[in-house]
Amino acid sequence: MTTLSRPIGAPGGGALAIAWSRVWRARRLVERNIMVYRHQWLIIFSGVFEPIFYLAGIGLGLGGIVQTVPLADGRLVAYAAFVAPALLATAAMNGAVFETIFNVFFKLNFAKTYDGVLATPMGITEIAIGEMLWALMRSALYAVAMFFIMWAFGLILSPWGVLMIPAALLVAAAFSAAGLAGTSYLRSVNDFDVPMGLIVMPMFLFSGTFFPISIYPWFIQAFMQATPLYHSISLIRGLSTGIVGPAQAWDLVYLVAFFAFFMWLAMRQMERKLIK
Amino acid sequence: MSPHPSLVHARGLTKRYPNGFTAVDGVDFDVRPGKAFGFLGPNGAGKTSTMRMIACSSPVTEGELSVIGMDPRTQAREIKARLGVVPQIDNLDTELTVRENLEMYARYFDIPGDVARRRTDELLEFVQLDERARDQVEPLSGGMKRRLTIARALINEPDLVILDEPTTGLDPQARHLLWERLYQLKRRGATLIITTHYMDEAEQLCDHLVVMDKAHIVAEGSPRQLIDEHSTREVLELRFPDGVRENLDGRLDGLADRIEELPDRLLLYTADGEHTLDQVKQRDIPIESALVRRSSLEDVFLRLTGRSLVE
Numbered sequence: 184m185t186t187l188s189r190p191i192g193a194p195g196g197g198a199l200a201i202a203w204s205r206v207w208r209a210r211r212l213v214e215r216n217i218m219v220y221r222h223q224w225l226i227i228f229s230g231v232f233e234p235i236f237y238l239a240g241i242g243l244g245l246g247g248i249v250q251t252v253p254l255a256d257g258r259l260v261a262y263a264a265f266v267a268p269a270l271l272a273t274a275a276m277n278g279a280v281f282e283t284i285f286n287v288f289f290k291l292n293f294a295k296t297y298d299g300v301l302a303t304p305m306g307i308t309e310i311a312i313g314e315m316l317w318a319l320m321r322s323a324l325y326a327v328a329m330f331f332i333m334w335a336f337g338l339i340l341s342p343w344g345v346l347m348i349p350a351a352l353l354v355a356a357a358f359s360a361a362g363l364a365g366t367s368y369l370r371s372v373n374d375f376d377v378p379m380g381l382i383v384m385p386m387f388l389f390s391g392t393f394f395p396i397s398i399y400p401w402f403i404q405a406f407m408q409a410t411p412l413y414h415s416i417s418l419i420r421g422l423s424t425g426i427v428g429p430a431q432a433w434d435l436v437y438l439v440a441f442f443a444f445f446m447w448l449a450m451r452q453m454e455r456k457l458i459k
Numbered sequence: 460m461s462p463h464p465s466l467v468h469a470r471g472l473t474k475r476y477p478n479g480f481t482a483v484d485g486v487d488f489d490v491r492p493g494k495a496f497g498f499l500g501p502n503g504a505g506k507t508s509t510m511r512m513i514a515c516s517s518p519v520t521e522g523e524l525s526v527i528g529m530d531p532r533t534q535a536r537e538i539k540a541r542l543g544v545v546p547q548i549d550n551l552d553t554e555l556t557v558r559e560n561l562e563m564y565a566r567y568f569d570i571p572g573d574v575a576r577r578r579t580d581e582l583l584e585f586v587q588l589d590e591r592a593r594d595q596v597e598p599l600s601g602g603m604k605r606r607l608t609i610a611r612a613l614i615n616e617p618d619l620v621i622l623d624e625p626t627t628g629l630d631p632q633a634r635h636l637l638w639e640r641l642y643q644l645k646r647r648g649a650t651l652i653i654t655t656h657y658m659d660e661a662e663q664l665c666d667h668l669v670v671m672d673k674a675h676i677v678a679e680g681s682p683r684q685l686i687d688e689h690s691t692r693e694v695l696e697l698r699f700p701d702g703v704r705e706n707l708d709g710r711l712d713g714l715a716d717r718i719e720e721l722p723d724r725l726l727l728y729t730a731d732g733e734h735t736l737d738q739v740k741q742r743d744i745p746i747e748s749a750l751v752r753r754s755s756l757e758d759v760f761l762r763l764t765g766r767s768l769v770e
Contacts, residue, residue: 211567218563219554299550301516303567303615304536459476459517 205308212300212313213320227321230278231328234270238332241393242266252395256426260340267338268347268423269392271329272415275351276358278322280383283362287314288369297457307457311450315359322355323348333423341425350422354415357438360445361411367452386412391420411441465489466619466650467496467513471522474508482508484674485522490619490652495645497665498654499756501766504671506654507547510623513652514544527618540568543612543620547627547654549604551596557607558583558592561614568615575614582610586640602633609640620644622653626660638663658756668756672764682756689762690754691716693732697739698724698747707744714738719761728758 220227246262253259290296297310305313330347333339339347365378389403390396390412396404407413418434421427467490474483483505490496498506511517513526515535524531526538552560558579565575583589586606591599599607605625612620625641626634641664645651655661661668662682670678670685678685695715704725711718714735715727729735732751739746760766 208569214566215552215555215563218559294553295548295550296552296554298516298546299552299564299611300567302514302539302542302544302546302612303564304540304569305567306536459511 205306206312208305209309209312209316211305212310213317215300215313216317227324230274230281230321230325233277234274234325234329235332237270237273238263238267242270245393254395254424254426255421255430258424260424261338263336264338264340264424265395265420266393267329267333267336268420269390269416271326271333271347271351271423272354272412272419273387273392274325274329275322275354276383276412276415278325279318279355279357279359280362280378282318282321283314283359284366284369284375284378287363287366288372288375291366291453291456297453301457307450307454311363311446311453314363315356315446315449318359318362319352319355322359323352326351326355339423341423343422343425343427346422347419350415350419353435353438353442354419357411357415357442357445360442360449363449364445364452367449367456386410391416411438414438414441464491466492466527467652468525469509469523472509472512472519472524473521474505474512474517475520481674483512486669486671486674486676488669488676488679490650491667492618492650493648494666495641495651495653495664497661497668498652498671499656499658499661499665499668499760500654500671501656505674506671507623509671510621510652510654514542514621515539516544540615541618543615543617545605545608545612545620545622545625547623549608551604551607551611553596555596556592557588557594557596557599560596560607561611564611565614570615578614578616582613585613585643586610587636600633602629602636605629605633605637606640609637613644617649619650619652622651624654624656626655626657634660658760661756670756670760670763672760672766677763678759685756685759686754690758691728692730692754693728694752694754694758695727695729695732695735695739696724696750696752697727698749700745700747703745710742710744711739717762719758726758726761728754 242263246266249262251259252262252265254265300310301307326348330339333344362378369375369378389407390410391407392412396407396413399407414434414437418431418438421431421434467488469489470487471485472483472487473481473485475481486505486509488496498509500506508517512519512524512531515526515531515538519531527541529538531538552563555563561579561582562575565578566572570578580589583592586609588603588607588610591603596604596607609622609625612622622641626637629637638660641651641653645664651664653660653664665682667681668679668685669676678689680688711725711727715729717728719726719728727735736749736751739749
């Protein structure tokens with residue numbers, strides 16, 4: 184019977200070994216999602232074009248009038264170089280949010296996919312981390328595509344810009360954790376309007392995406408600085424323009440803490456929803 | 460923990476939901492290897508809650524439960540690795556094809572790709588879905604989905620297969636095909652746990668049964684034992700013309716061991732149904748129709764709870 188009692192994937196036992204075995208097992212859910220999307224790659228690819236359209240539409244359009252924008256350190260840069268890193272951050276957010284809200288809601292409430300998965304050695308931790316990793320991969324595709332466009336058009340102003348990719352992964356991790364946690368509170372498809380219309384959309388407009396937040400009154404600025412997208416944009420724009428200081432360190436801390444809290448909440452909520 | 464000879468061992472097993480409802484109230488049972496073990500009872504008796512606790516998908520509130528010698532509280536993943544679960548409501552992956560459903564499920568169990576493909580081929584043949592391998596799941600009939608769910612539950616070559624109401628909602632032909640497949644599975648030596656509210660299903664498939672009602676186990680034994688213990692050999696079913704039944708005035712007294720009154724007929728429990736029918740006729744009681752049959756589990760259930768299984 185001793186062979187039966189051994190925890191799966193953890194020959195020596197120990198909390199760390201068990202935790203790692205769960206994270207490692209989570210890749211199965213990524214495999215599952217790849218299997219699903221093998222037939223429908225276009226859906227994912229469509230997201231690549233969104234930031235490019237914004238860059239072409241607003242970057243060139245507004246850029247024709249505005250021309251230069253002051254950065255936090257007082258330098259003046261071309262409008263396109265100002266807005267492109269924000270669009271990269273937003274693309275990372277959108278990939279993560281769409282995946283964890285719409286697709287996870289469907290699997291959680293309609294298809295009952297996770298009920299089937301939970302009858303295997305996969306647990307809640309594996310499902311939550313698996314969906315987070317998959318959302319991360321989707322976001323990474325958008326971020327990398329945007330990175331090369333910025334590079335091709337000379338919009339990356341600093342060697343720090345290379346770090347935009349790992350930073351975008353952190354942004355995607357933070358938003359996918361929030362998406363997973365938020366989805367568990369949604370009861371019907373109509374509830375989608377709340378996160379999309381009241382949270383994601385206003386955040387997109389009011390997080391310093393298109394304008395430096397210094398042009399707003401202080402109380403709006405305070406509100407903006409509390410949002411995760413503000414910190415995502417501040418971090419990624421900092422890397423792309425070579426502003427790397429205490430503000431960016433704070434962005435990093437904020438995003439890591441945001442990720443940790445919402446990942447914890449997501450797992451607790453999924454457990455409540457799936458284990459009765 | 461001491462290893463148990465039984466695959467599932469429960470003592471005082473209790474499930475209480477957060478809303479205070481007690482679905483399972485202190486039940487004891489043991490499932491022996493190589494047998495088909497059945498939970499028979501009406502909807503809401505606590506069968507599914509018991510199954511979900513065994514399958515580690517619902518935490519045990521109180522009592523002792525060991526599954527394949529392990530504790531669901533601390534070794535859920537290890538137990539699930541060796542179980543096959545067919546839930547009451549199909550939860551196949553609707554975004555994958557028939558074949559992908561099995562191959563992907565194998566991956567959740569860490570079964571290597573080549574083994575997964577080989578088992579998928581074998582199982583699709585076993586449940587007679589090999590010709591639908593490349594199809595989507597949604598257009599399949601109810602019976603086909605059930606068979607695919609059963610194939611999926613067998614992908615890890617489980618020591619114990621749990622089937623929650625495997626044929627509910629299927630047409631008679633699909634039920635018989637499914638029973639035949641489950642019978643084959645039993646012959647191969649698999650241990651099955653089946654819940655059902657169909658007595659014919661319990662009689663056909665189960666070696667050992669527990670009868671559940673209102674969160675409790677009310678009887679236990681083989682289908683034959685249960686009938687012998689709790690019912691007579693035969694049953695005489697009588698229907699009367701209008702107005703007769705209300706005015707019987709005890710004229711059936713002494714004819715049967717026990718008389719059960721159903722809304723549309725009376726059941727007379729007796730060793731020899733034909734003989735009892737003759738006696739009824741001798742007493743000049745007008746009858747619309749009479750049927751003599753052997754006692755079934757339905758009669759056992761009626762006797763034990765005063766209610767029918769399927770209402």
